[in-house]
Amino acid sequence: MPNLRFLNMSANGMAFDPETGESYQMNGSAQFILQSLQKGLDSQEIASALSLKFNIPFEKAHTDVLEFQVQLEMMAKAA
Amino acid sequence: MSNDYTKPSIVKVGNPLYAKHGSSAQSYHFVRDAIEGVKISDLVAQYGSPLFVFSERSLRLKYQQAFKAMQRYYPNLVFGWSYKTNYLNGICQVFHQEGAIAEVVSQFEYEKARSLGIPGNQIIFNGPHKPEGILRRALLEGAQVHADHFYEIEDAEKIAKENGSPITIGIRINLDSGIYPLWSRFGFNLESGQAWAAIRRIAESPHLRFGGVHCHIGTFIMDPTAYSRAIQKLSKLIREAESLVGYNIEYIDLGGGFPSMSQLKGVYQPPEVAISSVEDYAESIGKELQWLASRKPAPKLCFELGRHLVDEAGYLITQVVADKALPDGRRAYVLDAGVNLLYTSTWYKYKIELDRDVPGMMEPSILNGPLCMNIDVVDEAILLPRLPRFQNLILSPVGAYNVTQSMQFIEYRPNIVMIGENKSISLLRRKEGLEDLNRLEG
Numbered sequence: 001m002p003n004l005r006f007l008n009m010s011a012n013g014m015a016f017d018p019e020t021g022e023s024y025q026m027n028g029s030a031q032f033i034l035q036s037l038q039k040g041l042d043s044q045e046i047a048s049a050l051s052l053k054f055n056i057p058f059e060k061a062h063t064d065v066l067e068f069q070v071q072l073e074m075m076a077k078a079a
Numbered sequence: 080m081s082n083d084y085t086k087p088s089i090v091k092v093g094n095p096l097y098a099k100h101g102s103s104a105q106s107y108h109f110v111r112d113a114i115e116g117v118k119i120s121d122l123v124a125q126y127g128s129p130l131f132v133f134s135e136r137s138l139r140l141k142y143q144q145a146f147k148a149m150q151r152y153y154p155n156l157v158f159g160w161s162y163k164t165n166y167l168n169g170i171c172q173v174f175h176q177e178g179a180i181a182e183v184v185s186q187f188e189y190e191k192a193r194s195l196g197i198p199g200n201q202i203i204f205n206g207p208h209k210p211e212g213i214l215r216r217a218l219l220e221g222a223q224v225h226a227d228h229f230y231e232i233e234d235a236e237k238i239a240k241e242n243g244s245p246i247t248i249g250i251r252i253n254l255d256s257g258i259y260p261l262w263s264r265f266g267f268n269l270e271s272g273q274a275w276a277a278i279r280r281i282a283e284s285p286h287l288r289f290g291g292v293h294c295h296i297g298t299f300i301m302d303p304t305a306y307s308r309a310i311q312k313l314s315k316l317i318r319e320a321e322s323l324v325g326y327n328i329e330y331i332d333l334g335g336g337f338p339s340m341s342q343l344k345g346v347y348q349p350p351e352v353a354i355s356s357v358e359d360y361a362e363s364i365g366k367e368l369q370w371l372a373s374r375k376p377a378p379k380l381c382f383e384l385g386r387h388l389v390d391e392a393g394y395l396i397t398q399v400v401a402d403k404a405l406p407d408g409r410r411a412y413v414l415d416a417g418v419n420l421l422y423t424s425t426w427y428k429y430k431i432e433l434d435r436d437v438p439g440m441m442e443p444s445i446l447n448g449p450l451c452m453n454i455d456v457v458d459e460a461i462l463l464p465r466l467p468r469f470q471n472l473i474l475s476p477v478g479a480y481n482v483t484q485s486m487q488f489i490e491y492r493p494n495i496v497m498i499g500e501n502k503s504i505s506l507l508r509r510k511e512g513l514e515d516l517n518r519l520e521g
Contacts, residue, residue: 013440014092023092027440027465030087054084068087071404075091078408 009034020079029054033068043069085439088465091408107441107464111432111473114394115498119434119471122496122504128398128471129416131482131495133507135173137392139500142177145337145384148357152365155377159203161335162188164385164479165393169497169507171195174388182383186213189222203332203381205251205293207265214238218246223330223381225251225293227266232280232287239286247290247329250277252316256296256309266293269312275319282324289324291378292317295334299343299386303355303363306333310367317371330379331371333364339390341476342428357387386479393478395420396434399470400449410444412466417448417455420492421477422484424457431458434471439464446472450489487511 007015007024013031015024026034032053036046047062054061112119115134122130142158149156159182160174166188171181172195181192184206190213192202199220207227209217214231215238217224226232226248239246251266252274267274274292281287296309313331321327337360340350371378397416405411418424431446441462448455457474466472485492491511496504 015089024089025092025440026089027085027087028083029085030089033087034089056084064086067404068089071087071089074404074406075089075408078406079091 006038007034017079022079024075029064030068033065034072037069037072085465086467088410088440088442090440090442107433107437107462109430109432110434110436112434114473116502117498117504119396119473123396123398123471125504126494126496126506127510128396129414129420129493130396131420131477131493131507132394132396133167133170133478133495133497134392134394135497135499138170138173138389139177141388141391142174142179145357145382145387146178148361149365149380149382152361153368153372153377153380155379157330157379157381159332159381159383160388161383161385162192163483165389165482166191167482167495167507168195169505170389186210189213189217193220203293203383205295205383209234211238218248223249223290223332225249225266225332226277226281227251229277229280232277232284236284236286245286245288247288248281249290249293249330249332250274250281251293251295252313254294254296254309254312256305256312258297258300258302258305260297262295262297265295269316274316278316278320278323282320289320289328291328291330291332292320293332293334293381295336295383297336299338299341300336301338301343301346301353301355303360306360307363307367309333310364314367314370327374328378330381331368332381332383335383335385335387337384337387339386339476339479341386341390341423341479342430344426344428390476390479393476393481395474395477395481397472397474399466399468399472401468402466405445408443410442410463410465412444412446412463413449414446414457414472415449415490416474416493417450417457418452419448419450419455419488419490420485421448421457421474421481422486423477423480428458429474429477431461432473432475433466434473437464437466437470452489482508487516 007017009015013026033046043065047065051058051061114132158179160179161182163184180201181197182203183189183192199222202222204217204222204224211234214234218238235246235248252269253263253266254269255261267277281289294309294313338354342350346353397414400413400415402410402412444461444463446458448457494510495508497507498504
């Protein structure tokens, strides 16, 4: 998992990567997933939590988590 | 599902699009929930997506504004509706009702105008390809024909000879009016003497009569003074031609080329700033034509406006089919309409509106069409909030050239409707089906 996992996050959705100096902006669901990743949860666990928090079907949450993880990987490679 | 859930989104700060848009990058301001008072959602529910929508009110208003502006300077004014710009019957009929004659550039368009009840003597026939059969019909029906090359002068002479009476014909002229690119491929070049040779060829034929000159200097001409320069050159030629033939010409046809309020790619300023008003064009043209306007009777002054009249009346409603993150950080959307319907997307950056306010942070995005072709891109750089599946987008202006040049390629072509001045909706052309395409095959 890329350095994005170790981003310093603020409450308003801004994040800073101390290794690269890059800053990121994210929405609420992205922030929730990233925080869950940093806690060491796997994608199924995160999807369950996301489903509960936002009252969305687990299947949709699972897709969104997997897709977002891929996006993080792509951003890390690009950085 | 929770109303406040938005799919996860993360963007790197510092994307050039943010720098360009500044604080506006925090929300998407372009929202349109209706066209001429009819809800976008209702239109999609009834006619599906994608869907071309035209406003009758806009068509009539643009025509009346342009005609009024020109009429201030010239008494004997004729507008020919440029069929190639949009030859849907319903669109042509609106302009004909407003008083426009037809301007056509092919056998197909000539036949279409005639089928709409336009008499031959109310048709201007331009273009580089006029097969002898349709040229004969047009000339014998009294159409205003502009020869594009010497072969057409010879063809007209032959037809007149066979018919036993002289036939009137004009010529298309190309010239350097100071704009780029120079459209030298159509008609006879003025500066080289080619136009003068064509006039002499007509004048010296006992079977032909010289009617007038046609000069369409280009498209999306953003400088009104280009028309002034063209008219100065044409005026000199007209005086010489009239001296040669011994009578006054019947008409001068300045073609079209006025821009619409579209955003040309590569032009930084928005169209509201970059595009001059139709009154500015009228003034530039009218002042140079005073010497003809004061004649009794003045020769006809013809215009063949297309884009300027119809572009802003046209909208395309399209829906989000899918989205994905690209390795370069952009969000890629798939729409159900692409370059198959938006031929002009190569040159113009459309205004893109949503039919509701979509909250959320803005992402650098690319809008792709539905074709399984890498070239199918509608907008390669736009900041958008994360759009859900089936979100309606409204693209405009798309009234000029997109319907006539839309392709039956991979996808069926969609329904096209017009919203009338009384807000009634009429189907201008129904969606294609497999039976339509199979009918042409063996």
